[in-house]
């Protein structure tokens with residue numbers, strides 16, 4: 001790459017360092033690629049930031065998670081180690097609080113990102129694999145949350161996990177086997193923590209990171225989708241800005257905002273630790289999962305009241321499987337603007353899904369004893 005196109009300031013030492021790396025790594029080619037990439041600008045551009053915001057919170061999870069690993073001990077000493085992190089170790093409370101808040105903000109951002117790509121119809125050809133890999137990431141992020149929830153082994157974590165694991169156990173034929181395998185036996189105990197820990201720090205990252213790379217590679221390959229309303233405009237009226245450095249600067253500004261929100265929440269509302277779980281004690285009132293499982297929790301609870309016994313639970317599982325499949329297959333149904341009728345149906349499915357999740361979640365909280 002000629003020296004004139006080097007992105008570093010004209011300082012001899014920096015120039016020499018850039019040329020050294022460029023000759024060996026071909027950095028100039030990467031820069032040329034980045035210079036070509038543009039991001040569309042229109043009234044819905046704000047939603048393009050949410051994938052990046054989800055990525056930011058995932059990076060925070062990696063950094064704070066590794067710091068927690070320094071003192072966390074899975075197994076019978078789990079509660080004591082989290083107590084020490086929270087009360088004895090300097091800034092332990094802050095790292096733990098940031099990890100827990102950021103986990104919630106990450107799932108929240110992924111939901112915003114998913115619904116915004118849905119309503120922009122960014123799942124249409126050629127971005128179907130972006131949609132499917134994204135759904136995989138959402139599923140893994142929720143399992144990250146579920147497995148992390150148990151790790152402090154306080155009262156709420158213990159009983160919520162116990163109740164949560166009773167759901168897959170209702171699946172016909174394989175349910176009991178799966179339940180016992182995940183728990184490490186019929187009860188939630190130190191074996192379960194060990195398994196959840198392995199899942200949380202080894203298995204899930206090993207699945208999540210390559211899937212995320214694939215997802216980001218697809219974004220790089222296809223660029224950002226333009227919503228149908230903008231697509232109809234003549235080319236002369238469409239606007240876009242270079243990704244580097246213009247959009248990247250805006251992306252980074254969003255990361256800074258996200259960091260501020262996280263810092264405020266983590267420091268003003270430190271993540272709490274309840275009393276140590278006592279497996280022999282009766283479940284305390286108001287046991288509930290994290291907010292992103294509240295919708296399913298409430299649906300199962302209500303179906304269980306309406307159809308006592310296994311029927312309610314199996315019906316619930318059938319609704320979630322059917323709904324999830326429909327959601328995953330939407331790119332095969334709403335294939336393009338030539339099918340106006342299908343496009344409208346897909347949009348209504350999106351509104352319905354959003355409303356159903358919001359209503360059942362609020363209902364779930366309102367119904368807590």
Ligand code: HEM
Pocket residue numbers: 047048049050051052054055058110113114117122123127130131132133134135137138141212215216219223224225226
């Ligand atoms: C940790 C989880 C995720 C991360 C870090 C992530 C990251 C990103 C990033 C950085 C972009 C490009 C910027 C943007 O359009 O926002 C993007 C685009 C995209 N994502 Fe995700 N994503 C995640 C989850 C999801 C989920 C759950 C879905 C949907 C089920 C999804 C579907 C898509 C699609 C279809 C695009 C292309 C959008 C377009 O072309 O405008 N992603 N993602």
